[in-house]
Amino acid sequence: MKYQPVIGLEVHVQLLTDTKIFCGCSTKFGSEPNSQTCPVCLGLPGALPVLNKKVVEFAIKAGLSTNCSITPRSIFARKNYFYPDLPKGYQISQFEEPICQHGWLDIQLDGQEGKRIGITRIHMEEDAGKLVHGDLTGLDDNSGVDLNRACTPLLEVVSEPDLRSSDEAVSYLKQLHQIVTWLGLCDGNMEEGSFRCDANVSVMPVGSDTFGTRAEIKNVNSFKFVKQAIEYEIQRQIDLIEDGGTVVQETRLFDPNSGRTRSMRSKEEAHDYRYFPDPDLVPLVICDEWVERSRTELPELPEQCRKRFVSQLGLTEYDAEVLTANRPLAEFFEAGVAAHGNAKAVANWTMGEITRSLNDSGTSIRECPVTPQLLAELLKLIDEGTISGKIAKTVFDEMWRSGKAPQLIVEEQGLVQVSDGGAIESIIDEIMAANAGQVEEYRGGKEKVFGFFVGQVMKVSKGKANPAVVNELLLKKLKG
Amino acid sequence: MNIIDMTISGLHAALKSKQLSSVEATKAMLERIETVEPQVGSFITVTADHALECAATADLRIASGRMDMLTGIPLAVKDIFLTEGIRTTCGSRILENFIPPYSATSYQNLRDSGAVLLGKLNQDEFAMGSSNESSAFGVCRNPWDTTRIPGGSSGGSAAAIAARQAIATLGTDTGGSIRQPASHCGCVGLKPTYGRVSRYGVIAYASSLDQVGPLTRDVTDNAIMLSALAGYDPKDSTSVDEPVPDYVSELAGGIKGLKIGLPKEYFIAGLDPDVQKTMDAVIETYRRLGAEFVEISLPHTDYAVATYYLIATAEASSNLARYDGVRFGHRAKEAAGLLDMYTKSRSEGFGAEVKRRIMLGTYALSSGYYDAYYVKAQKARTLIMNDFIKAFESVDVMLTPVAPTPAFKIGEKVNDPLQMYLSDIFTIPVNLAGTCAMSLPAGFSADGLPIGVQLIGKPFGEEVILRAGYAFEQATEWHKATAAL
Numbered sequence: 001m002k003y004q005p006v007i008g009l010e011v012h013v014q015l016l017t018d019t020k021i022f023c024g025c026s027t028k029f030g031s032e033p034n035s036q037t038c039p040v041c042l043g044l045p046g047a048l049p050v051l052n053k054k055v056v057e058f059a060i061k062a063g064l065s066t067n068c069s070i071t072p073r074s075i076f077a078r079k080n081y082f083y084p085d086l087p088k089g090y091q092i093s094q095f096e097e098p099i100c101q102h103g104w105l106d107i108q109l110d111g112q113e114g115k116r117i118g119i120t121r122i123h124m125e126e127d128a129g130k131l132v133h134g135d136l137t138g139l140d141d142n143s144g145v146d147l148n149r150a151c152t153p154l155l156e157v158v159s160e161p162d163l164r165s166s167d168e169a170v171s172y173l174k175q176l177h178q179i180v181t182w183l184g185l186c187d188g189n190m191e192e193g194s195f196r197c198d199a200n201v202s203v204m205p206v207g208s209d210t211f212g213t214r215a216e217i218k219n220v221n222s223f224k225f226v227k228q229a230i231e232y233e234i235q236r237q238i239d240l241i242e243d244g245g246t247v248v249q250e251t252r253l254f255d256p257n258s259g260r261t262r263s264m265r266s267k268e269e270a271h272d273y274r275y276f277p278d279p280d281l282v283p284l285v286i287c288d289e290w291v292e293r294s295r296t297e298l299p300e301l302p303e304q305c306r307k308r309f310v311s312q313l314g315l316t317e318y319d320a321e322v323l324t325a326n327r328p329l330a331e332f333f334e335a336g337v338a339a340h341g342n343a344k345a346v347a348n349w350t351m352g353e354i355t356r357s358l359n360d361s362g363t364s365i366r367e368c369p370v371t372p373q374l375l376a377e378l379l380k381l382i383d384e385g386t387i388s389g390k391i392a393k394t395v396f397d398e399m400w401r402s403g404k405a406p407q408l409i410v411e412e413q414g415l416v417q418v419s420d421g422g423a424i425e426s427i428i429d430e431i432m433a434a435n436a437g438q439v440e441e442y443r444g445g446k447e448k449v450f451g452f453f454v455g456q457v458m459k460v461s462k463g464k465a466n467p468a469v470v471n472e473l474l475l476k477k478l479k480g
Numbered sequence: 481m482n483i484i485d486m487t488i489s490g491l492h493a494a495l496k497s498k499q500l501s502s503v504e505a506t507k508a509m510l511e512r513i514e515t516v517e518p519q520v521g522s523f524i525t526v527t528a529d530h531a532l533e534c535a536a537t538a539d540l541r542i543a544s545g546r547m548d549m550l551t552g553i554p555l556a557v558k559d560i561f562l563t564e565g566i567r568t569t570c571g572s573r574i575l576e577n578f579i580p581p582y583s584a585t586s587y588q589n590l591r592d593s594g595a596v597l598l599g600k601l602n603q604d605e606f607a608m609g610s611s612n613e614s615s616a617f618g619v620c621r622n623p624w625d626t627t628r629i630p631g632g633s634s635g636g637s638a639a640a641i642a643a644r645q646a647i648a649t650l651g652t653d654t655g656g657s658i659r660q661p662a663s664h665c666g667c668v669g670l671k672p673t674y675g676r677v678s679r680y681g682v683i684a685y686a687s688s689l690d691q692v693g694p695l696t697r698d699v700t701d702n703a704i705m706l707s708a709l710a711g712y713d714p715k716d717s718t719s720v721d722e723p724v725p726d727y728v729s730e731l732a733g734g735i736k737g738l739k740i741g742l743p744k745e746y747f748i749a750g751l752d753p754d755v756q757k758t759m760d761a762v763i764e765t766y767r768r769l770g771a772e773f774v775e776i777s778l779p780h781t782d783y784a785v786a787t788y789y790l791i792a793t794a795e796a797s798s799n800l801a802r803y804d805g806v807r808f809g810h811r812a813k814e815a816a817g818l819l820d821m822y823t824k825s826r827s828e829g830f831g832a833e834v835k836r837r838i839m840l841g842t843y844a845l846s847s848g849y850y851d852a853y854y855v856k857a858q859k860a861r862t863l864i865m866n867d868f869i870k871a872f873e874s875v876d877v878m879l880t881p882v883a884p885t886p887a888f889k890i891g892e893k894v895n896d897p898l899q900m901y902l903s904d905i906f907t908i909p910v911n912l913a914g915t916c917a918m919s920l921p922a923g924f925s926a927d928g929l930p931i932g933v934q935l936i937g938k939p940f941g942e943e944v945i946l947r948a949g950y951a952f953e954q955a956t957e958w959h960k961a962t963a964a965l
Contacts, residue, residue, distance in 0.1 A: 039681075272847045
């Protein structure tokens with residue numbers, strides 16, 4: 001029998017607000033344990049939560065960018081369970097009436113038609129703290145609780161079970177990742193858990209319209225692992241059914257070392273979270289004006305940006321895709337185009353030298369020493385024939401190292417291109433005299449030798465000879 | 481006049497005219513506490529040294545002319561209010577050694593106006609009870625008859641006033657916890673409108689019902705206290721940014737033409753004859769003062785107690801989850817693993833009534849029962865709230881009994897929780913409706929036990945019930961009676 005996988009994703013997005021969702025403590029990462037806490041995030045008796053407005057603004061932006069409707073009156077709820085990293089014994093989340101509902105994203109796989117993936121809901125919630133195990137107080141084997149992360153803001157984005165393969169799942173996830181980082185809502189760091197994903201996976205016979213029993217896979221913290229975990233789980237469920245077994249509803253944990261999933265807790269062991277509206281927080285009322293204001297504040301989204309690069313700037317689909325991988329890169333490119341005008345040349349340099357140098361040095365585009373304006377100046381020197389494309393790469397390396405303007409480097413190092421016919425002619429004459437054999441070969445019909453002469457001229461001129469002039473003169477001289 | 485018999489306004493005048501110092505007044509109160517405390521048990525913690533420090537500071541403030549109504553006044557607060565650096569138990573073993581690192585906004589407001597803290601008052605554990613008998617820190621007795629309960633859960637707050645151990649006190653009221661003990665101990669107890677006073681730093685029992693309020697000897701003192709307490713607190717999302725009237729200057733003015741509603745559902749057969757007699761006399765007094773009486777109906781009254789015990793326990797089951805032995809409070813010594821640590825710590829730390837309510841609430845929120853219990857209770861709450869909204873279209877205030885009987889005997893109802901729950905039948909609907917109400921001393925039973933009556937006001941209409949209470953007080957002497965302790 002053939003099986004159809006059915007996948008839905010639940011993504012936790014940690015928001016880049018300065019302070020926590022229900023108190024004024026800093027959200028900074030990596031501080032001394034429990035140094036960023038107060039009565040509220042410690043869950044002390046009598047402490048009460050107060051909602052951070054910025055979190056609501058971020059949630060609205062995430063909702064609008066994923067085609068959700070914004071719930072005019074949304075409710076916070078308590079999710080009750082005991083765990084040492086959960087100071088109040090409940091997590092403040094949203095259950096009925098989340099802030100965003102009924103959205104979608106379109107995904108596009110190579111060689112396939114586009115597909116719309118539904119987003120059931122996006123809700124706001126607080127994160128838990130974390131447990132630290134080991135020798136903490138001189139006694140071996142004890143555990144400590146660090147509540148710096150407690151109460152940091154999260155969005156949970158829940159998709160419909162519309163995904164049908166691991167590739168679709170990854171494509172959806174990448175697009176969501178791109179949007180939240182593009183908008184500056186999240187740093188997108190999957191390893192540190194700023195963007196984490198749980199996958200609900202089931203299989204059913206092809207043609208069936210009844211979903212199979214699903215397993216929820218937790219702890220998949222890279223795109224690669226999402227693909228691996230889903231593929232492993234699909235195969236595990238198919239094998240189980242083929243062997244006459246049945247899939248049970250359970251929570252499974254992905255182990256990145258083995259690439260397998262293993263059972264964490266069964267449905268019977270599942271918590272009854274006893275959700276109910278949090279009486280400490282009043283309903284969140286969002287008026288139309290607020291939504292409309294947020295809509296006007298939204299930047300151009302990656303998809304629109306990509307389309308515009310193709311239609312207005314004449315880029316290829318591929319180039320547009322690469323240049324909209326993240327917002328700073330797209331902005332760099334656009335600033336370069338604004339300063340220079342030739343989109344294709346700016347695109348080539350941004351995707352070529354700039355990206356290579358950034359990768360080699362581990363620098364982010366925001367700290368790129370060659371600004372878009374400097375890049376444009378460099379391109380202008382090529383356009384004007386002051387330097388050749390080849391010399392430009394040398395100049396670029398020097399710009400990267402020193403941060404100097406290209407004009408200055410060209411002058412300091414005497415890299416101005418030689419376009420003077422007389423000077424180049426005399427070099428050609430010398431070379432032809434010294435290589436009479438090759439001249440004969442060329443004249444005998446072996447035109448490939450032409451390249452040899454070009455190389456020699458460039459070598460003698462230290463790359464400064466204008467290639468167009470060299471070609472023209474060489475051709476004339478060799479033809480005799 | 482003896483210092484211990486004074487009101488806030490009386491003592492304020494004496495402090496202002498330098499007849500007395502705050503240190504003298506505080507010493508007198510501390511002596512009184514020491515003398516009668518063995519018979520009453522109003523306090524869980526007496527903060528004598530701290531009180532004298534507060535008093536000395538208050539005297540300096542008075543000398544420099546920066547005096548507030550509460551500057552130098554010796555007060556005490558229920559042990560549910562977080563007091564920075566001072567043990568706060570909430571009447572529970574689980575918090576026996578808990579010293580909070582911050583203070584409740586309401587308590588801080590009193591301190592900021594220069595009030596002196598005498599100590600932390602006895603109460604039912606986590607404010608769950610109507611008799612103060614669920615306290616983990618000993619019995620609190622009614623100063624009018626020490627074989628009887630003072631009421632609860634703010635039993636210590638009412639007993640301390642009746643025993644003249646504090647000039648005024650702070651309590652909390654979730655289903656009658658200020659008004660019922662005030663009635664049983666013969667003092668004035670106000671439950672303000674939900675949102676009028678900040679809940680920040682007040683240990684939560686049922687968050688949608690809890691409200692902070694003052695207990696005092698007379699209505700004027702109550703208005704003084706409320707003025708210091710009321711107002712919006714950005715740390716409490718449920719506090720309301722509504723202007724705070726000058727409650728003291730609103731007191732005079734009389735009640736001519738005031739329309740008082742008598743909800744027929746509250747005058748049930750089986751009401752204690754002494755309570756009935758008191759009600760009749762109060763109605764007569766108000767009539768004489770120029771009020772008009774209107775019979776009204778609150779048709780969903782019968783559902784109030786059941787509704788309350790679903791909503792309050794549901795919220796409590798979640799509010800009390802943080803007492804898990806991990807970060808503060810009692811932790812069981814011998815535990816095999818995490819689950820065992822949770823179970824033992826909570827089993828050892830909580831008393832029977834608290835456990836009962838956690839279980840009731842957990843059940844009401846459980847999957848499969850949520851709709852039948854919690855959701856239905858919320859619907860009933862809306863109906864009860866609408867009853868009040870509708871009734872207040874035709875009246876300014878309502879007049880009802882506070883409790884069906886005067887104070888009962890210690891131990892009388894401990895083994896019958898349902899009977900105990902029913903003693904809050906007239907106070908609970910007010911919390912469900914979220915409005916304000918006050919218990920006013922209005923007479924005595926044949927056995928000499930105080931009986932209070934309840935004035936219920938419109939939301940944020942505290943000044944109206946205070947004025948009505950003040951008019952009654954001007955015409956009667958009940959509030960001047962003192963227990964012969």
